[in-house]
Amino acid sequence: MLKQLATHPAFRTASVLVSVAVAGTLIGMGWEEARYGGARSELERAESSVDALEQEARGLERSKHDEAVLARTLSYFPPYPNAGRPEALAADYLGPDTPIAVAWFSTQDSSDQVLMHYRQFLLGQGLPVIGLRFNDNAGYVGYWVPKTEEVRLMSTLRQGDETIVFVSSARMARYLERAGRVPDGVPVPRGLQDAASLSLRMEGATNTTVTGRLHDTTLPDVEQGYRELLRGEGWAVSEVRPTGFQATEMTLTRKGLRGQATLRQPSAQREVQFHLSLMRAQSAP
Incomplete structure (x- = not known):
């Protein structure tokens, strides 16, 4: 239940x-x-x-x-x-x-x-x-x-x-029925499911939030795969630090873009929750 x-x-x-x-x-x-x-x-x-x-x-x-x-x-x-x-x-x-x-x-x-x-x-x-x-x-x-x-x-x-x-x-x-598509250029882990996204336009910038889940996996596997994906797409990953026993937080940057990603694995579950907040300047490519 x-x-x-x-x-x-x-x-x-x-x-x-x-x-x-x-x-x-x-x-x-x-x-x-x-x-x-x-x-x-x-x-x-x-x-x-x-x-x-x-x-x-x-x-x-x-x-x-x-x-x-x-x-x-x-x-x-x-x-x-x-x-x-x-x-x-x-x-x-x-x-x-x-x-x-x-x-x-x-x-x-x-x-x-x-x-x-x-x-x-x-x-x-x-x-x-x-x-x-x-x-x-x-x-x-x-x-x-x-x-x-x-x-x-x-x-x-x-x-x-x-x-x-x-x-x-x-x-x-x-x-949410129409929010399952992740916007182009927003980096998410491969295999992300139950995705939901929200983009809010502000003066000079757009904030996009994406959430979702990865099933039948572990936090270390998802973190490793996500970091490899980010490096391959030209993102700089900094301030990678554990926020808890089963959670990791990282900052992502690229020209005109800055994001904060959190990966979290609930206790005793083979599931990882994903949350990304990405700020894009109007001048960003």
Whole structure:
């Protein structure tokens, strides 16, 4: 039963929605800042402080659109202790057949603290919990509503001393039916199955996320084969490091392209989960 739930198309939504965290962060910080490692001039920092003060002076009123987005997301989860004010991020940008809403808030607590808090809440409610910890700084936890095939998630992304938490609610079954094709030029391991991809266009760049599984194999075999494939296609692989006993994370770079790939093997299973987030500059070939 658990294996059937794990491979249900609705559960593939969870990994796809994690890309919202990456895209939302890059939209908020700007592509230039992301590309140059977050470095900003003294003038830019001063301008940012002035903008923040002006926004505070204008008050904290929300638009009807933002209130609707928050209602579609936050109403399914209790408020997180020690969190900042939640804000709407986006809604219904994948087409009329894919209802989706995303909000976010920040906290000083770690990614693991947030994920464990909501996991315990969901288990206490008797809900069918799904979740994945990509590394110390990112993961998600949530649940699936069988009647509507809606997935409701809390996704985390740690940056410095702050954790950004993205709250999403989506019915993406129809989207996943057409999302199985991996875009050209996106490197994935040979034999990847149950693939799902999501591309989000931003100013100056496109973020593409691909998830999938490799069956009847082991983490070392997949990692070796994937690294050989990347070298053969001209990718530079750096910062290869184990993120856990059965997980590996690597950074991929090529002219105008930068990606983060995670390979993970669940305990006592001959299956490897794959997750790739790839940023492509508009000037990239």
